[in-house]
Amino acid sequence: MLELSLKGNRRYYGWMAALAIVIGIGFLYYLKQFSFGLGTNGMSRDVTWGFYIAQFTFLVGVAASAVMLVLPYYLHNYKAFGRITILGEFLAVASVAMCMLFIFVDMGQPMRVLNVFLYPTPNSMLFWDSCVLTGYLLLNIVIGWQVLESERNGVAPPMWVKPLIYLSIPWAVSIHTVTAFLYCGLPGRGFWLTAILAPRFLASAFAAGPAFLILLCMMVRKLTKFDPGREQIQTLSKIVTYGIILNVFFFLCEVFVVFYSRIPEHMDHLRYLFFGLHGHGALVPWMWSSMGLMLLGIVLLVNPVTRRNEAVLAVACVAVFIGTWIDKGLGMISGGFVPSPLHHVNEYIPTGPELMISLAVWATGFFVLTFLFKMAVSVKEEVAV
Numbered sequence: 001m002l003e004l005s006l007k008g009n010r011r012y013y014g015w016m017a018a019l020a021i022v023i024g025i026g027f028l029y030y031l032k033q034f035s036f037g038l039g040t041n042g043m044s045r046d047v048t049w050g051f052y053i054a055q056f057t058f059l060v061g062v063a064a065s066a067v068m069l070v071l072p073y074y075l076h077n078y079k080a081f082g083r084i085t086i087l088g089e090f091l092a093v094a095s096v097a098m099c100m101l102f103i104f105v106d107m108g109q110p111m112r113v114l115n116v117f118l119y120p121t122p123n124s125m126l127f128w129d130s131c132v133l134t135g136y137l138l139l140n141i142v143i144g145w146q147v148l149e150s151e152r153n154g155v156a157p158p159m160w161v162k163p164l165i166y167l168s169i170p171w172a173v174s175i176h177t178v179t180a181f182l183y184c185g186l187p188g189r190g191f192w193l194t195a196i197l198a199p200r201f202l203a204s205a206f207a208a209g210p211a212f213l214i215l216l217c218m219m220v221r222k223l224t225k226f227d228p229g230r231e232q233i234q235t236l237s238k239i240v241t242y243g244i245i246l247n248v249f250f251f252l253c254e255v256f257v258v259f260y261s262r263i264p265e266h267m268d269h270l271r272y273l274f275f276g277l278h279g280h281g282a283l284v285p286w287m288w289s290s291m292g293l294m295l296l297g298i299v300l301l302v303n304p305v306t307r308r309n310e311a312v313l314a315v316a317c318v319a320v321f322i323g324t325w326i327d328k329g330l331g332m333i334s335g336g337f338v339p340s341p342l343h344h345v346n347e348y349i350p351t352g353p354e355l356m357i358s359l360a361v362w363a364t365g366f367f368v369l370t371f372l373f374k375m376a377v378s379v380k381e382e383v384a385v
Contacts, residue, residue, distance in 0.1 A: 001149060004378035005371045011223075012374065019367045026360015029353045030105060038108050041354045046346040047337040051354050052106035055361070056099050058208070058329040060179045061201060063095035063136065065209020067172035068239050074165050080235065084228045086151075086376050087220070088213055089144040092172075094369035095209075096137040101361045125182045132175045139168045144372075152379045176201050183336065191269035191336040194257075200250040201328075207243030208324040210236045211297075211317040218314060220373065226380045230310075237313055241301040244320050248294055251327075268343065273335045280338075280345045287331050293323030 033040045043050040069088035072078035107113055116130045143164055150157040180198035187193060214236050217228035258266045271277050273287045300306045300316035307313055339345045350358075 022363035047348040051350040054333040056102040061205030064176040066092035090372035098365035203246035211320040290326035293319040
């Protein structure tokens with residue numbers, strides 16, 4: 001089936017070429033980072049995780065969101081999702097690939113990645129995070145390929161695929177749960193030291209991931225002959241609605257606990273993010289923008305009239321995706337490191353090389369995603385003929 005991804009029009013080849021150029025430019029910046037070290041980035045002694053880990057955290061959620069298609073289709077027999085389940089699984093593959101690349105570029109020396117497996121440490125959450133991400137990637141590749149090939153041949157998938165599908169459902173939840181445990185297992189960081197962090201991560205994942213998939217389905221409908229279906233998009237939009245409402249509710253629960261308890265080291269993190277602290281407030285406009293976008297998304301999604309209008313729905317999905325990206329991809333990391341446990345404010349701002357390498361990783365993910373979607377859509381078009 002791989003040959004299907006090698007056939008396309010000029011627009012397809014132009015898009016892939018543009019992504020390849022961005023990847024190439026980012027790789028040159030990575031070579032500079034590899035030669036000079038992580039000193040090219042904006043991290044410091046106080047802020048040891050930066051933009052790379054922030055993107056990793058966000059994309060784990062996008063990958064985990066595939067379960068919101070797999071679970072209704074395979075466990076609850078919601079047949080409508082049969083048209084787009086493969087798209088969700090391939091989105092998970094591309095997202096996990098980006099997660100691994102962000103870890104790779106954040107390690108400094110790439111060979112250190114092998115140490116995680118050569119010298120396993122079961123008491124480390126990083127070890128388990130590596131295991132669940134690798135396993136989830138393999139599960140989605142195998143399941144997606146077998147299901148798509150069976151659909152192309154007009155036969156049922158092999159029997160051994162079904163147990164893997166059922167296994168992928170709790171596995172999807174585990175990848176973001178373990179990622180949350182990476183943060184809330186650090187007792188010196190008050191911003192992350194909360195039992196609700198894992199549920200909050202999952203809620204944001206089930207909002208951002210399906211929102212992004214809705215936008216992809218709309219693009220597929222516009223650019224190809226395959227229609228993912230209006231019912232499917234509307235059902236996904238309801239999932240996004242519940243997910244973003246829960247995400248904001250969980251955040252407000254944390255705000256209440258922090259400020260009602262009046263623990264200074266806990267309050268300072270939220271004060272820094274939303275009001276600034278000791279004259280420092282680089283993230284203040286970003287965080288208020290995040291809250292505004294998520295609330296806008298809720299207003300547009302809760303109202304059935306606006307939700308059923310696909311033009312308005314697209315705006316709501318963009319608002320939810322960007323809002324959760326800012327909240328988890330910027331605020332979550334910096335909010336945990338600033339201020340430091342000694343109450344020093346050392347702000348973190350990503351550097352140009354850091355942003356270019358991150359852009360290249362995103363471009364790599366879109367390259368993989370386009371390749372996989374082209375294959376899946378081509379099979380769908382073949383079957384429909």
